[in-house]
Amino acid sequence: MNKEQAIIDKFTNSYLGDDGAVVGKWVYSKDLFVEGSHFKRGWLELDEIAYKAMIVNISDAVVMNAVPKFALIGLGVPKSLKMEQISLLRDGFKRACDEFGVTIIGGDTISSDKIIISVTIISELNSQAVLRSGAKAGDLLAFTGKLGDSLKGLKALLRGGSVARNSRFKKPVLKDRFFYRSAKFLSAAMDISDGLGTDLAKLCKASGLGVKFSKKLSKNELKSGEEYEILFAFAAKNRKKIENLAKKSRTKITIFAKTTKGRYKNNAREHHF
Amino acid sequence: MNKEQAIIDKFTNSYLGDDGAVVGKWVYSKDLFVEGSHFKRGWLELDEIAYKAMIVNISDAVVMNAVPKFALIGLGVPKSLKMEQISLLRDGFKRACDEFGVTIIGGDTISSDKIIISVTIISELNSQAVLRSGAKAGDLLAFTGKLGDSLKGLKALLRGGSVARNSRFKKPVLKDRFFYRSAKFLSAAMDISDGLGTDLAKLCKASGLGVKFSKKLSKNELKSGEEYEILFAFAAKNRKKIENLAKKSRTKITIFAKTTKGRYKNNAREHHF
Incomplete structure (x- = not known):
């Protein structure tokens, strides 16, 4: 995407350009998922969407030889979403966290007209990063x-x-x-x-x-x-x-x-x- | 927001509940901003929006006695946005980064129908965190x-x-x-x-x-x-x-x-x- 490049070009530094960014023994990976752009609600259940959003970021950590430890989750939730749908999202996050031993340490929930999921995974390098x-x-x-x-x-x-x-x-x-x-x-x-x-x-x-x-x-x-x-x-x-x-x-x-x-x-x- | 509580309640742990999450000497803060929910494009220029999105997260770090060091930025950009508008967003991020000595180490740019900005700030504690x-x-x-x-x-x-x-x-x-x-x-x-x-x-x-x-x-x-x-x-x-x-x-x-x-x-x- 041209526009992505236009934004990243301004910030060229040695941290950029890999699946995650390495700072000392920590690796940071972040992705943004938006209903309509990345998933349609009919295609995946809400728990599947939340689970996949986590796994995709955990994947970035794994391939750098880092073990996922912590997550920050930003969530945009339409007002029309019912409590049982919120529970489904929660369950999806939880399933991924339990599977990989990840603790959610913070985040932000806002109201928006489409579901937005922003995940930051903080991982610890096993030894050397694989780039x-x-x-x-x-x-x-x-x-x-x-x-x-x-x-x-x-x-x-x-x-x-x-x-x-x-x-x-x-x-x-x-x-x-x-x-x-x-x-x-x-x-x-x-x-x-x-x-x-x-x-x-x-x-x-x-x-x-x-x-x-x-x-x-x-x-x-x-x-x-x-x-x-x-x-x-x-x-x-x-x-x-x-x-x-x-x-x-x-x-x-x-x-x-x-x-x-x-x-x-x-x-x-x-x-x- | 009730729904925010519903999601957070599932993940109760000692990291949650402050402006940022403390892990060793690091503090993590994260917020999500969506056009329409948090800002209207007529109200703020795009560089002001990007700048404010950064500053709001840096603020979370400061009040915990941590110095902001790194940022991950997730950006949802409408296809209709022109290159000079993209440049404005970039300038806003850059201005905040320059002002506080923050390096952007990663992120994700996607296309979406509204502008979405998700910022994660990684900060280093001066000494003890103020909670x-x-x-x-x-x-x-x-x-x-x-x-x-x-x-x-x-x-x-x-x-x-x-x-x-x-x-x-x-x-x-x-x-x-x-x-x-x-x-x-x-x-x-x-x-x-x-x-x-x-x-x-x-x-x-x-x-x-x-x-x-x-x-x-x-x-x-x-x-x-x-x-x-x-x-x-x-x-x-x-x-x-x-x-x-x-x-x-x-x-x-x-x-x-x-x-x-x-x-x-x-x-x-x-x-x-």
Whole structure:
């Protein structure tokens, strides 16, 4: 988004440009969700919306090798919302908090004509932060899980259909267990929120590298956003270790490319994204 | 707001209930501003809106004796907004950041039909946090500055009039210099955002105390919100010290009451707020 860039450009500094901002041992991630722009009320139940808003920010923390600890929640609530609907929102936040051991330490509730959810997650680094910019030429590139399900869910909803309560579109499943275990072997990582194609371009740009694909991926795999699977890079010599850690944490991973010297743009053209 | 309570009640813990949340040496404050609910575009210029959104959160940090360091900004921007309007928003954020030495370390920009600004300020405690709950029976109660100007500005705008660019309603002036110097002598503090009457009730409730007024305050002084002056309490023996520090930092203070044992409600009745 051009306008986003226009605002961020004014504030260039070393903290910006990753999934979260690192200050000492703390990582901060923040996202804003607005009814109409990010979700439609018919698509997700209110507890699913609140849960997903939390998980999406927790995902940013996980992929930097930080453990989510605290949350601040800003909430815009239409006057028309009934108490049982408020309870649903609350339940969604609570479910995510309980699942990840997060304590809500503050926030703000206001009245607005649409539901607005603003989440700030404060996380503590396990050790070193894993950044987007750390990949080296020759590293292997992989992603967790199976990509494409979220886009399928979205398409079904856009057609007026419905998706199951455990669809990836409704309920991202973070791969934190695998990630924390393997973090020390990873050179770069980010979560897949805009689609593997777009996010891969970001990671490569941040690392100043190109890509050579070793596996053909479908358009669905490349374009499906809001997956909250993890895109990550690691030195080829650690391949066995990573595969073992994936097995131990029962996490599917797919090695699909390796990084090269040069710029991403040229290599990507043939993949049409 | 009943609904706010309904959401917060589910998450009762020791972090909640003050201007900001204290975690170790860090203080976190967060507020959400939505066009229509909090501001009208005709009332404030976009740079004034952005500036005020920052200052209001910085105010929360100051009154806890914390120095604002970092900010995360979530921004909802209508597609109709022109680049020069975006620049104005940016300028407002930047002006507040420059003034208080704050670095913007992250955030999120989305498109929405109304302007939404969500600010999280990360601040570092000078030493001990000053809480709402620390007042002791017999403490003196005072406020900084002159109250009432913000309400006057609001009323003028509601009548279709206008207010000067340096009106308190447009540009809160924080009393951080006085506060940081006197913080070690203060037993409790909070900023005046809802009006002295309402905020005094909150401070007394948090401290478990009542109030005996020593000075008659006008309805305007008691009811004017968004002042961002400071309500504070201190032991009577420190009166001279506080008055000297106020003089040194050229900050007007008004001692208007003292705290008493008992509950605020009973003492307040005669003041009709």
